[in-house]
Amino acid sequence: MTVYLLKPARSPAAIPGSIALLAVLALLAGCGTQKNGGKRGASGPPQVGYVIVQPTSVPITTELAGRTTAFQSSEVRPQVSGIIRHRFFTEGSLVRKGQPLYQIDPSLYRAATNQAEANLASAAANAEATRIKAERYKPLADIQAVAKQDYTDAAAQARQAAAAVAQNRAALETAKINLRYTTVPAPITGRIGRSLFTEGALVTASQTDPLTTIQRLDPIYVDVQQSSADLLKLRRALASGGTAPATAAVSLKLEDGSDYGYTGTVEFAEVVVDQSTGTVTLRARFPNPQGLLMPGMFVRATFAQSIDNSAFLVPQSAVSRDPQGNATVLLVGPGDKAVQREITATRTLGANWVVTAGLHPGDKVITQGTGKAKPNQAIKPVPASAPQDIKGKTGRSSDQTKG
Template identity: 65%
Template sequence: MLLIGALCIATLSLGACSDKDAKGGNRTPEVGYVVVSQEAVPVSTSLGGRTVAFETSEVRPQVNGVIRRRLFTEGGFVRAGQPLYQIDASLYQAAVDQAEANLASARASAQAAEEKAKRFAPLARIQAVAEQDYSDALAQARSARAAVAQNAAALETARINLRYTHVSAPISGRIGRSLVTPGGLVSASQATPLAVIQQADPIYVDMQQSSADLTRLRQALASGGVLPGSTSVRLKLEDGSDYALPGTVQFSEVTVSEATGTVTLRARFPNPDGLLLPGMFVTALFDQAINPAAILVPQAAVQRDFDGSAFVYLVGKDNKAARRKIVAERTVGANWVVTDGLKPGDKVISQGVGNLKQGAPIKPVPASSPQRLGAPADKGAAAKGQ
């Protein structure tokens, strides 16, 4: 008896072994319970994805010629309009000079034709010249003016081609390696770009979600079973670390990939330090919806049968343990989210569940109540036991 009394003193009453009372009977075990209620719980989604540059531009020549100089540092940052390559401009400069000369000649011819038409005008009124001669002079003046406009356009085209010998950056961003070297011949119709520029701040993350999951979510939203969630997204990097800055879901594709059966969702993230590089694999975490009537149960309260189905013990009628099957498919923090099997007000046993059986008498107390040490054995009885 002394040994039994010492063990019971050291054992907590909540979920402890059966104590012997003064008369030698079994003490009813105390169990801790929680009263469940409905509350709004986010429906979290985890999707794999890859980073995509916010803007990508292939630097291409718009005129033919030989590259004379490369004007940028590979891997560096370039700004829109910054010169990147110099193409040999000698032929294009000559074309500009020729167009300027042609324009000057056309202007001189136009001036002479207009003067002739002006001189014929008063003579035609007094019929000093034939009416046909005056009409021809007017037509020549108009034709000369048209020739001036044509040559002016040719000059502008030549000047544009001359400007294209300076290949500039179409967008701001980080430029990759040069795919052509000085001395290389390039053409406006070539398939290979000179270099590629990518803007990575901000940066996109393209995520793939099963079309079946997306359909279930949309049906739940349409029926009112869940509410729209937040568009805020968090990222986990390839090494498992968290990306510090949150992003925002921008849109989802309107078609399903026939190859994978998935829909692409795109999120946008700030990337001021350039930590995210295009093509990285990441994991996106976001609350795609909110379940407004979810029931949370402590994980310690949920047990599993041999078939994997979940069940809990409730405080039943006459303070007896009642076994109840539930549906619990995901966790939130330290709790299971129960979608079926419980109703608000149920008292779920979360402490002292180790040896419970259906219909066993229990002494329920609110969970996490101060624990009571077992009563020491009666001193008289202990003396007799000696």
């Protein structure tokens, strides 16, 4: 600092005041020099927090679109022809297996049953007579009291009569079955749909249209389609040993974006690729006690098909993107210098990025203070759980006071 001494213009009495002013200016200049150029103005390397990463087992999740399908579905059809006399169910209600649904006019089938019963009784009586006649002829034929041919004919007639009894008994059984079919029962337990035929309608055993449809909705299936290319990639990864098969539960998102409250399991995957779409169908099974899921609904299923045993979990705060969109992290390098490294991070798991390439076991990834650290800059690394050395307002005020 340059100090200019001013010569007093009027009287020597002004000299002491000028000296005091010059002393104050010199003191202020000294403080400024000490603050800007002294050791207190110099700052050390920035402190950063790091975590040591190790490979871990991470599920490889897949989200696919799918449709719900009834667990069981049955089209109720008539097995005999006739006029529908009664309908015993309410459309849309829950019906039980074996519960009567329709009554077809049984008059003709009851008459056929009665006729079959009469034919069977007649055949049985004839069989009894021919059997007795054959038994009487046998000892007479032995003593040659009657011709052996007569006995042979009598025995044949007895066997024919016994066969006629069996035929008529089968006809009676058929008539009883047809009579039983005039009452149409529910083949399965489930929710029944609308009736396509009303009372008074004529139905036939060979008709193509069902009377109604029953669907079992608890549990319920969800069919999802996965591309054959993705499935082939997964199978190759499993064969190479880099991943392991998973049996994780399946979760659903409904059409309105909400989560379905129950989880399901994958039942099977088809072994045939759809030639028109190039996809393979996977089927999952879900509980549906409230009947919230209905057949034909569009859903999105999320599930783990395999587990990656060599992936790294890195906190999302440690990963940044360069102008090209590549994921990068800062590591604690040799000599406590920050080192930037490009990684492969294509998906997240909770609060972490799943890193599949670019890291090695034992790497120290900087997770705290990344805004202060620059590549190749000296840093002061501490574990991420350690308290950070951050100066507060009290420290700055004390500096200013000392200055």
